[in-house]
Amino acid sequence: MPTLVIKNLPESLHRKLKKRAAQNHRSVTKEVVSLIEASVATPPKFELPAPLKLKSGRLLTLEDIEAAIAEGRE
Numbered sequence: 001m002p003t004l005v006i007k008n009l010p011e012s013l014h015r016k017l018k019k020r021a022a023q024n025h026r027s028v029t030k031e032v033v034s035l036i037e038a039s040v041a042t043p044p045k046f047e048l049p050a051p052l053k054l055k056s057g058r059l060l061t062l063e064d065i066e067a068a069i070a071e072g073r074e
Contacts, residue, residue: 021031
């Protein structure tokens with residue numbers, strides 16, 4: 001099984017990991033493995049920004065963007 005060495009781990013983070021591991025009845029190593037597994041198993045969440053409104057009040061569309069790009073190329 002591979003080994004991972006973490007250098008320069010802040011003491012405060014180590015204390016938090018020890019506390020969390022104790023609450024979950026795990027060793028610090030098993031707690032860290034559990035946290036890493038959970039973080040890579042869950043896809044990152046992100047939100048798209050709200051659509052932009054043009055001065056006319058209507059929402060900016062993909063066609064508007066493509067037209068602006070084409071206009072800039074002429």
